[in-house]
Amino acid sequence: MILHERHREILNLLSASGIVYTSQLKERFGTSFETIRKDLQYLEQQGLLARVHGGAVPASDTPPSPQPTVPSLALPPEFLNRYRNHGEQKHQIALKACELIQENTCIALDTGTTSYELSLLLLERFSKLTIVTNSMINAFLLSQNPGFTVIVTGGIISSREKALISELAFPMLEHVNIDIMFLTTCGIDLETGIAEQTMEEIAIHKKMAQRSKKLVVLADSSKFSRSASFHAYDMQEISSIITDTGLDPSVILSCRSKGIELIIA
Numbered sequence: 001m002i003l004h005e006r007h008r009e010i011l012n013l014l015s016a017s018g019i020v021y022t023s024q025l026k027e028r029f030g031t032s033f034e035t036i037r038k039d040l041q042y043l044e045q046q047g048l049l050a051r052v053h054g055g056a057v058p059a060s061d062t063p064p065s066p067q068p069t070v071p072s073l074a075l076p077p078e079f080l081n082r083y084r085n086h087g088e089q090k091h092q093i094a095l096k097a098c099e100l101i102q103e104n105t106c107i108a109l110d111t112g113t114t115s116y117e118l119s120l121l122l123l124e125r126f127s128k129l130t131i132v133t134n135s136m137i138n139a140f141l142l143s144q145n146p147g148f149t150v151i152v153t154g155g156i157i158s159s160r161e162k163a164l165i166s167e168l169a170f171p172m173l174e175h176v177n178i179d180i181m182f183l184t185t186c187g188i189d190l191e192t193g194i195a196e197q198t199m200e201e202i203a204i205h206k207k208m209a210q211r212s213k214k215l216v217v218l219a220d221s222s223k224f225s226r227s228a229s230f231h232a233y234d235m236q237e238i239s240s241i242i243t244d245t246g247l248d249p250s251v252i253l254s255c256r257s258k259g260i261e262l263i264i265a
Contacts, residue, residue, distance in 0.1 A: 079162070092265040093243065096242050110208070114220070115182060155204065183209065
């Protein structure tokens with residue numbers, strides 16, 4: 001399909017449904033994500049549509065902007081500050097995590113800011129996934145794609161993180177089989193293991209991990225050799241760690257000497 005025909009069909013689909021998704025357009029046209037992003041960018045520049053996370057809407061629905069729109073659930077200020085910290089590294093880690101995911105599989109996401117970055121990429125790159133999460137932020141965001149089945153764990157709302165906590169979620173999780181859980185962390189010590197932000201979230205995340213075939217940690221290089229109060233996992237409990245190129249070479253050697261699978265984004 002030549003360029004102007006693809007643009008015309010994108011606009012026809014948008015007119016018919018009110019929204020188009022990057023992942024669906026990629027599948028329909030048999031092109032790359034980069035090609036679809038360039039198509040949407042061009043059509044936005046012409047004032048014919050407005051890009052949003054994971055796709056586009058008619059130009060009349062939202063003002064044109066060079067940046068994607070903010071999800072409907074506002075990010076807590078502390079969460080937003082953490083999200084901006086080491087933002088490029090988190091993006092590269094999330095891109096690498098996408099390479100481990102296949103269509104029509106079930107994944108689990110926790111409440112960390114790198115999980116949020118991964119959620120944004122899932123909207124762009126996948127059409128059909130089942131996603132289990134205790135993050136209300138991720139759940140609201142991912143529910144924008146009708147091809148996703150979003151399973152929210154339930155429990156008590158933590159207003160600080162917009163997260164669902166407590167053992168009330170355990171019975172529901174017994175009925176879910178997860179292919180990969182992606183876990184974020186506030187600190188990794190190669191001797192003592194993986195830490196989490198709060199004691200309340202450890203129990204539910206561990207239950208999600210128990211229902212998963214693989215447990216993959218998403219951690220930018222600043223998280224290594226950082227101690228934290230709440231131990232969550234021993235190193236032998238995890239399948240691999242995805243991190244960035246800023247990791248000290250001595251830490252890389254130490255990880256690999258201990259048999260830890262380290263994936264550098």
